[in-house]
Amino acid sequence: MTVLKGMTWSHPRGYDPMVACAALWSERSGVAIDWDKRSLQDFESFPVEELARAYDLIVIDHPHTGQIVAEGCLAPLDTPDRAEEMAAIARGSVGPSFASYTMAGRQWALPLDAATQVQAWRPDLLDGPVTGWDAVIAQARAGRVVLPLRPPHVLMCVMTFAANLGRAPAPVETHGFLDPETGAEDSARLQELAALVAPECHGMDPIAAFEAMAEQGSGLALCPYGYGYANYALDGFRPHRLAFGDIPVLGTNGPCGAALGGTGIAVSARSSHVAAARDFAYYVASGPVQAGPYAAAGGQPGHRDAWTDPRINARFLGFFRNTLATLDASYLRPRHDGYMIFQQAASEVLDAGLKARTAPAALTAKLNEMYQTCL
Template sequence: MTRYRGLTWDHPRGRRPLEQTAAEWRERGVDVVWDAQPLEGFEAHPIEDLAARYDLVVLDHPHLGDAVAAGALQPVGHLLGSEAFVGPSVASYTLGGELWALPLDAATQVSARTASRVPVAPRTWGEVASLAEDGGVALSLAGPHALLSLFSAAAALGHPPVDEPGAPWLDDAGLNGALDLLARVHRAALPGYAELNPIAMLERVADRADPLSYVPLIYGYVTFSRGPDPVTFGDAPRASADSPPGSTIGGTGVAVSARTVIDDDLATYLRWLVSDQTQRRVIPVRSGQPASSAAWRDPLVDAAASGFYSATLDTIEHATVRPRAAGYPAAQQRASAAVRDALDGRITTQALRERLRTETLASVERTRS
């Protein structure tokens, strides 16, 4: 029996469904051993390095440009059946006409709140700013999330990020408008949360002794919707009451190293992971967050998650895809630091525009190299 090594991310949502089903598949003749890396590694570690050591890699779509340029992955579109997936899940893993990862988990930036203190979530960015003035609000800005929040705010204004090598990620109207929306909230936001990743921020929202009670844009984690102190998730803010929410999709797909032979047994296992039946009846009960439309629209799955899926479905269906040029993940980190500088008043909007343009061009140079 061939042994395959897989790498996922170290959170119950990313780890438990894979680890807990591995034993079942070992009995069927498919031996997959899953390791896990921290969230920060998942967001930043080069996929080409991981693909040299692992057969299967659970990844986020911004890494595709680097991985494809390095020849680290192999196309997996032939493994996908007739299943439908929420939002731009499939599109986010499609590059150069090929599908490079199977949608395993779907997530996007949504709002999170303590329902006892914020009974009704703000619908618009104007309402978010008003709530921030009353206290209890903070933005998710650590790591890449400042830039992703800028992208989402721009998308709400009708100016989503551009996934085209050489083109500015945001046009001037999107950048100016989005920065204004975020800055208005940030000026009144609670201090002390800027260094926290989304998981740590959601832990604070769930902690009734912590003053944080609302985050307008943060990646949704179904695991926080359960338990004695659940977090209540809802749609991301809109520019106006009648416009769509603005959000930047995340989630994960499972990719296959270019050096790995996909035999019939491995193909069967991978198809099983993303099948509607697995996504509806296996992934959710093992702390996972499915990607299939069938699972997100399943009343039983939704009820078990305290309405997490129905409350955020509109947001993920309108979510946008990040740039995926080679070099983008590293550029994303540097650009996010520039967004934090702008929100804190250390640089001007024009300086931010120039720094974002610099990072765009850095991605293009990496793509050509």
């Protein structure tokens, strides 16, 4: 039996569906897959090129795309014999998930998991989602808000604020990151909210934030901006069940501009079993599998067939239906080679600036300077 090695990320949403689908694939194809997992922080920053030396299949984050193309460490998935399957997966893309792995005319991964910044609330503490900034601040003043501010999530908040107001970060025509005239407003808005939440938020990613909301005795009612995790909407997953919906809007453009997240399934160019690994990638990214065993195992699918399935939505408290508008209108981050260095460094500068109450205009100028350097 051929045995492939796969690397995903350490959370039930990232690991359990891969193991479940691999077991089904093994029965069907005779190819087994052993899955390892790494932390979310490692997933967001560890070089894919190093993983490609050790694994056949790699679950990746789309901002790495430019880097992996430059390094040549992944095998493109758009082979002629897969044209129809590729087109079907592209049609099933939720928001720009499929496009996020397209670069230099090739497809480097297939959407496996779709996510963007959305809002989460405790339905036993709030009647429903908040709809605007004033409501967010009111809840924060009452001590009921948690906000993931651990790098890179602090930077994702600024991106979402800017894009939601129609001034998406990193416009090509200026080669800057934030609009020099209005970017300070985005930094100031984040500074206002960060000052009202617990200092522990600076060490939290979305998983930690949702764990804090869902634990026994928690009085945290709202996470207004954080990457959605459908698992926390499952009955019995944690002591308190969370509900999810579109982001609170800042202007008049609706729930648009949330910084896209999610994951894709990629194949190492160093693998001795590229064809076998590619076969599994197409299998696990296909609509029937995404809406079937992948979702059933607790995954957060990347295919529209699952997001619009009434049975799946009923099980997850409407998570997919209630956040689909935000995901479809989400903002695709820069992906050029060098961006990942900027993302980490800029997140650290922004986080430190929030703690030190640095003037928003100065923060914006520093981020713009750093972005021009990464280009």
